[in-house]
Amino acid sequence: MSFDRLNSLEAQPTTMRRSEDPHYRDDPDFDRLTESLSNQLFTLTSNITRLSDQIALLGTKRDTERVRERVHNLLEETRSGFKHVGEGIKKVQMWEDVNPSQKWTQQKLSSEFKATLEEFQTVQRRALEKQRASAVAARTAVEEGEHAPADGTSHEQQQLLEEQPRLANQDEVDFQEALIIEREAEIRNIEQSVGELNELFRDVAHIVHEQGGQLDIISENVERVTTDTRGANVELRSASRYQKNARNKACCLLLILAVILVIIVLAVTLG
Incomplete structure (x- = not known):
């Protein structure tokens, strides 16, 4: 390796x-x-x-x-x-x-x-x-x-040479x-x-x-x-946007209903 x-x-x-x-x-x-x-x-x-x-x-x-x-x-x-x-x-x-x-x-x-x-x-x-x-x-x-x-030496010479450096x-x-x-x-x-x-x-x-x-x-x-975590984050952001839009729509509907109700009350009162 x-x-x-x-x-x-x-x-x-x-x-x-x-x-x-x-x-x-x-x-x-x-x-x-x-x-x-x-x-x-x-x-x-x-x-x-x-x-x-x-x-x-x-x-x-x-x-x-x-x-x-x-x-x-x-x-x-x-x-x-x-x-x-x-x-x-x-x-x-x-x-x-x-x-x-x-x-x-x-x-x-x-x-x-x-x-x-x-x-x-x-x-x-x-x-x-x-x-x-x-x-x-x-x-x-x-x-x-x-x-x-120890070529070229006699037996005695060889013995002497061997003893000296022994x-x-x-x-x-x-x-x-x-x-x-x-x-x-x-x-x-x-x-x-x-x-x-x-x-x-x-x-x-x-x-x-x-x-x-x-x-x-x-x-x-x-x-x-x-990847799953990132996907979940995307889904959460999408759900958050959906909920925000739904709340906005609900507020608009309530406002419209309130206006209609005021008009009806005024009509009844003036009549």
């Missing part, structure tokens, strides 16, 4: 205008929760952008321990954020007795959550590929160092082994996170379905309510 889709979702109104929603009622708890979740999703989107930039440095000349530390911290922070937001999204989807405006908000948050989570999963898989490649390269370097050929070589081997263990641990961590977030994604989708969340028709339903 691309950021273009997410941007298009953000451009949509979160709720209908209150004047267009005949069922609107104040629900501050719902409003606070959805506003908080929307802000957290924005933060997660920013994290994904920063994370993508850092992952692009892995395996290049600019790959440093500092870069890997930033990647690790951003992955952990973003994973935790998605788990927290996911629980909030599930709570919003299970909100009871929602009006059309709140249904629209449910749809928007659910769509944003799924789009952002898909983007993060893509970035996580890129990080996983980079970590695997790095671990393989480190393992290969260690194995090649342990079996380096401590330095062992330090390098130990360092590479430590890096391999660290990279493999990060790989397992990312793989576990991908699985957990996939499960969270399925949970949210299931809840949306269970709550009658046919999200593709909510917009149509809300628009229908808006």
Whole structure:
């Protein structure tokens, strides 16, 4: 899922205008929760952008321990954020007795959550590929160092050459082994996170379905309510004009009757 889709979702109104929603009622708890979740999703989107930039440095000349530390911290922070937001999204989807405006908000948050989570999963898989490649390269370097050929030297010379740098070589081997263990641990961590977030994604989708969340028709339903409301307003204005005209006619008839009555009374009196 691309950021273009997410941007298009953000451009949509979160709720209908209150004047267009005949069922609107104040629900501050719902409003606070959805506003908080929307802000957290924005933060997660920013994290994904920063994370993508850092992952692009892995395996290049600019790959440093500092870069890997930033990647690790951003992955952990973003994973935790998605788990927290996911629980909030599930709570919003299970909100009871929602009006059309709140249904629209449910749809928007659910769509944003799924789009952002898909983007993060893509970035996580890129990080996983980079970590695997790095671990393989480190393992290969260690194995090649342990079996380096010594052509053109006698057995004694080879022993001497091996003994002199042995401590330095062992330090390098130990360092590479430590890096391999660290990279493999990060790989397992990312793989576990991908699985957990996939499960969270399925949970949210299931809840949306269970709550009658046919999200593709909510917009149509809300628009229908808006149209019906506007139609009702037109009918009310028409009825108001009709009643006003009827009152005017009644007043005219009463005035005519009063004039006739006065004429009759005068005629009788003068006669």
